Amino acid sequence: MAARIDHLVTSGTFSLDGGTWDVDNNVWIVGDDEEAIVIDAAHDPAAILEALDGRALRAIVCTHAHDDHVGAAPALAAATGARVLLHPADQPLWKLTHPDHTPDGELADGQVLTIAGTDLRVLHTPGHAPGAVCLYAPDLGTVFTGDTLFQGGPGATGRSFSDFPTIVDSIREKLLTLPPATVVRTGHGDSTTIGAEAPHLEEWITRGH
Structure with missing residues (x-):
């Protein structure tokens, strides 16, 4: 039986480049009744623990290291014994939030994580952040895109460590x-599909946001 996907929304703040904004984050839990992984431990470790409902947490996968996506990762790891996994290109961003804590393992393009008999393939998709990754689960017909692709376009690239041409290339390739038909499960807001977003690539490039 394929893994299932559980979803919760946690709230807090995102801070970078001297500004702070209120945000709601999607936290995705992939697994079965016995074990799971968490994609983006955002804001509230207690709420994520409650959603895990006693399942063994095998890994905390960070789609990137902005503070709203990794803020709860060390506390959740300490509570569960799970390893925190991050692409090494995002270490400088990680250190802004957790200067005294290092992730437990690295993510790499093409790496496959397996949970509850279901494979998730790591896709390195820089642009929103240098070490941004997406996780593609073909058996579930879904991709977890963090802040790389949203309903309506690419993630923001107006702040430090980000680049618009790079994110467009990542999304295209x-x-x-x-x-x-692949469902796009995002870091914030509503889900979409690859088919719904693909026709708008040139429009995004023209808009250049």
Whole structure:
């Protein structure tokens, strides 16, 4: 039986470049009744623990290291014994939030994580952040995109460590090549599909946001 996907929304703040904003984050839990992984431990470790409902947490996967996506990671790791996994290119961002704590393992493009018999393939998709990754689960027909791709366009690239041409290349090469019916589960806001977003690539480039 394939893993299932559980979803919760946690609230807090995002801070970078001297500004702070209120945000709601999607936290995705992939697994079965026995074990799971968490994608982006945002804001509230107690709420994530409650959603895990006693399941063994095998890993905390960070799609990138902005503070709203990794703030709860060390506390959740301490409570569960799970390893925190991050692409090494995001270490400088990680250190801004957790200067005294190092992730437990690295993510790499093409790496496969397996949970509850279901594979999730790591796609390195820089642009929103240098070490941003997405997780593609073909058996579940979904991709977890963090802040790389949203309903309506790419993630923001107006702050430090980000680059608009890079995120467009990442989306074009790594995401829009997935099957059109693939559900895009984002770091904030509503889900979408690859097929719904693909036709708008040139529009995004023209808009340049």
